[in-house]
Every structure is written in structure tokens, then in C-alpha cells.
Amino acid sequence: MLSFDENSIRTENGSVVMHSWETPVMQEMCKWVCKRGAKADVLEIGFGMGIASDFIQSHRPNSHTICESDPEVLVNLKEWSKDKSNVTIVEGDWYKNLDKFTTYHGILFDTFADMNIEKFKKEIVYTLSKDIGTHFCIWDNMTSDVHPNFKPESTKKLFVEKDTKDSPYVDTDYVYVHKMLITPTSN
Numbered sequence: 279m280l281s282f283d284e285n286s287i288r289t290e291n292g293s294v295v296m297h298s299w300e301t302p303v304m305q306e307m308c309k310w311v312c313k314r315g316a317k318a319d320v321l322e323i324g325f326g327m328g329i330a331s332d333f334i335q336s337h338r339p340n341s342h343t344i345c346e347s348d349p350e351v352l353v354n355l356k357e358w359s360k361d362k363s364n365v366t367i368v369e370g371d372w373y374k375n376l377d378k379f380t381t382y383h384g385i386l387f388d389t390f391a392d393m394n395i396e397k398f399k400k401e402i403v404y405t406l407s408k409d410i411g412t413h414f415c416i417w418d419n420m421t422s423d424v425h426p427n428f429k430p431e432s433t434k435k436l437f438v439e440k441d442t443k444d445s446p447y448v449d450t451d452y453v454y455v456h457k458m459l460i461t462p463t464s465n
């Protein structure tokens with residue numbers, strides 16, 4: 279069972295799944311994945327607090343597919359999407375629903391405690407990418423200069439304001455947003 283408050287989602291043992299201090303990071307990531315604007319078909323994996331989803335919607339993409347596995351988060355996602363005709367929900371673990379995806383102009387990947395994340399980075403992301411290039415961002419290794427699996431087109435160092443107790447997963451006052459362009463053949 280997750281617990282929800284105004285600023286965070288936490289697991290039963292108190293681990294932070296998502297926190298509102300990440301908002302500027304989400305905004306920067308969404309700017310990149312929505313680079314193709316209204317023509318874009320965007321895939322988002324992990325709805326969480328819906329912070330990124332709101333930013334993606336503000337770019338008015340052609341389509342916005344959201345995959346989410348947690349039943350309680352799915353309730354919020356369904357409520358949030360009620361008035362959004364460009365949203366398609368894929369329910370469940372992304373890894374078990376690969377047949378429901380197509381290719382996308384933009385992909386934002388932000389899951390939690392995901393044992394298949396390495397498979398996404400090493401294989402799957404290429405199969406979901408467009409020949410012309412897919413704008414991709416992932417919440418992963420945000421504190422290193424270079425992303426281990428990809429050559430970012432650019433990297434932005436973002437300073438963030440957070441309370442130490444709410445950020446054991448980031449021990450600096452900045453994170454890096456790695457902006458990547460993926461093609462089916464770039465791995």
C-alpha cells in the first residue's frame with residue numbers, strides 16, 4: 279500500500295516514491311520529450327503524482343500514452359484523464375505490456391523499484407523509437423555527469439530545493455537532466 283500526501287507518495291516503510299521537489303526536473307524532462315510539440319506521440323511510464331503528465335499535457339501532444347502499474351495510482355490517473363481525449367492508459371507493469379505500445383516521438387521513463395529498468399535502457403527503448411529520432415529522458419543516475427547507457431544530446435544541471443529527509447535518493451542540491459535522442463539503430 280502506498281500513502282499519499284500533498285507533497286509526496288511513499289511506500290509502507292516510508293521510502294519516497296515521488297516528491298514535489300522534483301517538479302522542476304520533471305518540467306525540464308517534459309520540455310525535451312515534447313520537443314516535437316503538437317505532432318508528438320508521447321509515451322510516459324510511471325504516472326506517480328501526475329506532475330510530469332501535467333507538463334506533457336501543456337505541450338498539447340497528438341497522443342499521450344501513460345503506463346502505470348500501481349492500483350491506487352491508477353485510480354488517480356483515471357480521474358485525471360477523464361477530460362483528456364488524447365490520453366491512453368496502459369494498466370500494469372510496462373514490461374508485461376510491451377505488445378500495447380507502438381513507436382513514439384517522445385518517451386519519459388520514471389518508474390520506482392523497477393527490476394527491468396536495465397532491459398528498458400539496453401533493448402526496449404530502441405524498439406519504441408522512431409526512425410527520425412525519439413526524444414528520451416529517464417530518471418536514472420541523475421547525479422552523474424555522463425549517462426552510462428547513452429550519449430546525451432545535451433545535459434542540464436538543475437539546482438533543486440529539497441529537505442534532506444525527503445531526498446535520500448539524491449544527496450546533492452542538483453540533478454542532471456540528460457536529454458537523449460534515440461533511434462532504432464542507435465544501440
Ligand SMILES: C[S@@+](CC[C@H](N)C(=O)[O-])C[C@H]1O[C@@H](n2cnc3c(N)ncnc32)[C@H](O)[C@@H]1O
Pocket residue numbers: 295296304323324325326327328329330331345346347348351370371372373388389390391392
Ligand atoms: C517516481 S513515480 C513517477 C513520478 C511522475 N513522473 C510524476 O511526475 O509524478 C514512479 C511511478 O512508477 C510506477 N511504476 C513503478 N514500476 C512500474 C512498472 N514496472 N510499470 C509501470 N509503472 C510503474 C509507480 O507506481 C509510480 O506511480
